[in-house]
Amino acid sequence: MKRLKHEVTVLSHNLNEEFFEALSSTPTATEGQARPGEGSQACDLALHRAAYNGDVDELRRLLPNMSLLQKLQFDPQGNTALHVAVIRHQYEAIRLLLEAGLPPDAKNARRWNSLDEAVALNDVEASKLLYTRLLADAKRAKREKKAQLVAVMRQLPDFSMELHWELGSPLFGLLLRCYAPDDTYHVYKLGDRLRVDGTLMGLEEHRHSLIPHYKRGRFSLLVDAGVSPTTAFLVDHCTRSYFDLYHERKAHLKGIDREVAEMLAEGASKVRVADADFDFKPVKNWRGRQVTEKIDGWQTEVYEASGFLSASTWLKVPVQLPPATSFDQYLQLQLPPDEVAEIASDPLATLQKEQHRGSRWPGDAKPGTGTSACTTASSSTSGGRQGAATAQRFSSRCWLAHGYPVSLAQMIPLLEVVAAGNKHFAQAAAFLRRFPSHTYFPTRVQVPLLWTVYLQLGFRRFSLLGADPADQPALLPDFFELPAGYRLDRFQDGDLLQQNAAPLLERLDSGGAP
8 A cells, every 4th residue: 555655646746757768769870879889980989089089170071071970979988079089078079069960969879978978077068068958959859759749730620529538447447447547528629729628626624534636626728730830838727827838937947057056065866767678569369369349339359469678777977087187098998887775676666766857858857966986998888787676577468459539649749749748648758659640549548657557548439529418519710718807827837736746645555644
């Protein structure tokens, strides 16, 4: 029971994307993941040498004639030229490399990006340069997502559907329902407009019981993708108020100086989650035949995703070179190993406790501190001491239907929109990206959230808008507008459910009564 309450507490806070990155991606030698020795042999280490020495003239000569893969080439120490410039505090070289298109999130052989390197070195100027570029890249990515959303909205027919979500567990079963929320969202799409109606409004704060009781009401998420910037309002019909989600997000953004100061104060560390033996296969019955099930009128095939996950905490130690160290001497150094600590039982819960507030790197944990000196020896790119992390098994099921009216590729951007009011849907969208999007649609799917808890989504009652008499209000002009007389409100957190639920769930975890 104590572990169940603890896991539900973790779910009520911001979940970590490292878990879902481990599930939904396989490392490849793409951008930011070049391998040692890749790239032009003619330019072999010339870029690294120029970055090391801060030779801006040589950098200007080399960069225009190099591909991105060549720019991301590793040296024998496993570093890119951008990492080398950071280690040497060559700020003009850092600027030139960023202007030439080297991504600030490119990782070296030890899976640290250049900002991690700057933070470990407590280098304020380098951290600001890299963080500023990272924010600019993030804004560009948001614009691209906005364009993708608009394109999807225009491709889709006008429709309505139900999206039911609940938390489940193969271990705790019905007991989880006593603690966990659930809701059925009614989704309406008309042109570039989207409306999502739900009823879960948070927790009854005055109920004197260890078992949480959830407050029901009416709320709506109103999104207009046809204007720039896209508008998104979370409407509370009970209090006749609304929240401007995009303006709230901007209002609570920290300044670059403050963000960098917090990063430097906390240091650089991560909790890394690795997957193994991942398998996605059809579920068989006792006769060896594939299990099928009818879901909301659709004949579906049942599949199961399973595998093992392990986690460990990595502490980035700074690479501090003696002032007179030449580039050739640097190549012969044995760089300090990273500190690694095993997470034995519940790595995601530990990761949540160490989450770096305001981290710009998905999945990065709260940084720590550490120092180490370099010693002369053969080069090392293995990453240092590695603890054997305990692996734990996870599994989830999905029910796949052929010929669904919309594709999974079209539905994922809409789930990301819904995530503005329920952050679990962002993890669901990331997880669903690994499914085949052309032939199947998951009418029901279990998305792993923790080792023993999953989010179950069910897509129900899809119909073209206007075909169902109950959808007639959605055809009225003001259905997607803010209701008249509602007042603008403010809050401290972008997730209304999270804001209301977190305090009580924290008391539950400590054994206190609300």
